[in-house]
Amino acid sequence: MEEKTDVESQTQESSSALLFNRNLPVTLKFKDVVYKIKIQKLGGIFKKQQKSEEKIILNGITGSVFPGEMLAMLGPSGSGKTTLLTALGGRLGGKLSGTITFNGKPFSNSMKRNTGFVTQDDVMYPHLTVTETLVYTALLRLPGSITKEEKVTHAQAVITQLGLTKCKNSIIGDALLRGVSGGERKRVSIGQEMLINPSVLFLDEPTSGLDSTTAQRIVSTLWDLANGGRTVVMTIHQPSSRLFYMFHKVLLLSEGNTMYYGKGEEALDYFSSIGYAPSVTMNPSDFLLDLANGIVSGDSGEDQSTTKQALISAFRSNKAENFARWSTSWWQQFTVLLSRGLKERKHDSFSGLKIGQVLIVSFLTGLLWWKSDITHIQDETGLLFFYAGFWGFYPLFQAIFTFPQERMMLEKERASGMYRLSSYFMSRVVGDLPMELVLPTVFIIITYWMAGLKRTSKNFFLTLFSLLYNVLVSQGLGLAIGALVMDQKSATILGSVIMLSFLLAGGYYVQHVPAFISWIKYISTSNYTYKLLLISQYNSKDTYPCGEDKTCFVRDFPNVKTIGLNGKAVAVVALGIMLIGYRLIAYLALMRIGTKK
Incomplete structure (x- = not known):
């Protein structure tokens, strides 16, 4: 039993080493990030005329994350943390201003190839198993210089790393098809991004819906990735004390404004220094979220608004590469997408x-x-x-x-x-040919001779x-x-x-x-x-x-x-x-x- 464990450990270490060796450290900096949206409102005497108003979602957010650091963005619903994460990941359109740089350069297509982004919604093909999902992702996203066997080994290593071994042969499933559990589904989604060992990894609520043990395992894995030279940024909702102190930096948002930015272990000291110390021993993240909501014991609704403005003002007064364009060739992308598509759609x-x-x-x-x-x-x-x-x-x-x-x-x-859009498009066109051509051929064979043509x-x-x-x-x-x-x-x-x-x-x-x-x-x-x-x-x-x-x-x-x-x-x-x-x-x-x- 020990021998098997050693072999698996060596395989995983070898796979991980191969992945990690191609990583290039990236420093992420963002300054005065502002994001506005237009809201249509009815106006005029008869309320038929539409008027547009601008609403500020992000209001001058500034910060930085260096290689080896993990930044956690906290805040109540509507605070703007997911919007900021999307903006940093280069996925936000609209009226966005400020500067966001990666190693001093704006976000580019080449940078995108080396960036992992785990969304809150886990979008995956329901009929593929956990192993197939990760293997196909590895075949598409890992460089062509790595052999197919090595890519499969990478996928198996991630499966082991995320504790997915027991369900590796189970299908993903969806609302109508029973598959893996919600926690396992989330880990597969994270695993898809972990496969490429991204220089920068963005995660939107990676522990949402998971039990404390699974959440601990995932954050520990992310901490290991950061410790290996990655830059990790995530949004998270009310982490436990154990998780909170694993974050190198914490960004607390309230209504699109920064209320705190700095080291996680220094957050309580900072708020104590400006007169907001917790009255009882409590989870630091719970205390920060209370402050972000303007909640201090005994406050009324009006006082909450005043408290938030005071904390935002206090913070403002105290604040001071080159990647390969594509990981795999066009032909590799096409063949993998074709194989995946045929397997998923054959049902x-x-x-x-x-x-x-x-x-x-x-x-x-x-x-x-x-x-x-x-x-x-x-x-x-x-x-x-x-x-x-x-x-x-x-x-x-x-x-x-x-x-x-x-x-x-x-x-x-x-x-x-x-992958390239062209490789995806061609794989769909070619992948649909068997169904498109086989059935009409059968139709002609039957009807042609029966009809006496x-x-x-x-x-x-x-x-x-x-x-x-x-x-x-x-x-x-x-x-x-x-x-x-x-x-x-x-x-x-x-x-x-x-x-x-x-x-x-x-x-x-x-x-x-x-x-x-x-x-x-x-x-x-x-x-x-x-x-x-x-x-x-x-x-x-x-x-x-x-x-x-x-x-x-x-x-x-x-x-x-x-x-x-x-x-x-x-x-x-x-x-x-x-x-x-x-x-x-x-x-x-x-x-x-x-x-x-």
């Missing part, structure tokens, strides 16, 4: 419900169009248009939810500089190619709509309207379209797909029985004549432009919502 993509849905529609279609050969040309052309319509709608609505569902995860991981390999594969081409274009349209709207309900409505417009202008329902609206057919995926499907089945010399002892050319049949059996190259090129164009729109839209390339 949904290849669910029995979706497979069953397509199979039922396939057999129903085959039975409705059973042996509908060229003598039933009206039915055949109707089947081909149904191909274009069904496999325009289906992939559209599969893709339309892609980015809205992953918005929180994307914002979290991109803000941490975990031309029984030659050439015609079959041309039909299959046309359908799969349409699927990819419709998927791109869905991705673009989802990325532009980023709201599932609104995106669904918009997608329905667009696709119905394409179907109506597709050349099957209306053959004499008014000139002022005929332009829609030139942007209709259904129109070009229908043309390719017709060309895959018919040529200009094909005939069909159009009366007793009379044959007519297929090209003259109304549903075919409107579309025509020529212009194949134009249709292929038009769909190709859409295939690329829609995905480009989706990519640009993702950049627009707050992710940088």
Whole structure:
């Protein structure tokens, strides 16, 4: 048993050493940080006119954290501590002023790659296990110079360090899927940032919802990280006395103002020196939070406000690199994201419900169009248009939810500089191909032969190619709509309207379209797909029985004549432009919502 423990210890030390060796000490300084927001208020005689007022959330906050130090920001709800943490971590937009520097330089994309940020909300994929979650993060965020085996070892070391060994094979879970406990989930979230051994580590309420023993373990781990040369900044709510004295520095905030900044062990002496000493022995953090609320024994509400202003004024009168741009290569990011995405989404993509849905529609279609050969040309052309319509709608609505569902995860991981937007985007596009292409292929195999379409390999594969081409274009349209709207309900409505417009202008329902609206057919995926499907089945010399002892050319049949059996190259090129164009729109839209390339 001792031998096993020694081996595990050596593995963890080796892993930790490899991580720690690449760390560059960073000094964080912030001076006169001010943050304001605009609040809309009703005004005027009839209270219909809106007036905007500025509210100060942070009011001239100043401080510094050096390598090897751990700063804890305390304060009641609404004091501004989370806002300040977000500002220091380079994640706060809006009207922010003052200076925030890292080793004397402003926050940059390269600095972001070496900064860990643990949010209060733990956003993770529910179907992945603890080990898989941390391993995928390690593969994405650790440098390409470290082998895959070493990255896995890092992840296992963090699992051991955070006491996650017992649940390492348990899934994360969510509100609808039972997984690890809340405390374990929090530790996994912290572990994701600890993996990269960041020079600066920001944590928002890392002990929230945890028992005292687990909280002690996490803060001890963070203290070890700081002691190894990291710069650690956190917000924390009412830490125990044991935890309080582990903080190298404490920043006490009240209504966006600094009430105390300095060493944790000197906080009580400072307040005693200005006449605010605790009347009984108590937890220092409880005493500081009482002061931040303006609470002194026997104070009224008015006295509390006066007390806060007095403490803020007292403090004001007494106060006086270069990183690699990306940890891993584009290809490494792409392969890891692709692997993670396939593993996470296989439960949904290849669910029995979706497979069953397509199979039922396939057999129903085959039975409705059973042996509908060229003598039933009206039915055949109707089947081909149904191909274009069904496999325009289906992939559209599969893709339309892609980015809205992953918005929180994307914002979290991109803000941490975990990967390029392009590698994420391509992994999603490629990762969705199996589901997007396998099911329509099965659909064609079933319906093509049941419906009695031309029984030659050439015609079959041309039909299959046309359908799969349409699927990819419709998927791109869905991705673009989802990325532009980023709201599932609104995106669904918009997608329905667009696709119905394409179907109506597709050349099957209306053959004499008014000139002022005929332009829609030139942007209709259904129109070009229908043309390719017709060309895959018919040529200009094909005939069909159009009366007793009379044959007519297929090209003259109304549903075919409107579309025509020529212009194949134009249709292929038009769909190709859409295939690329829609995905480009989706990519640009993702950049627009707050992710940088």
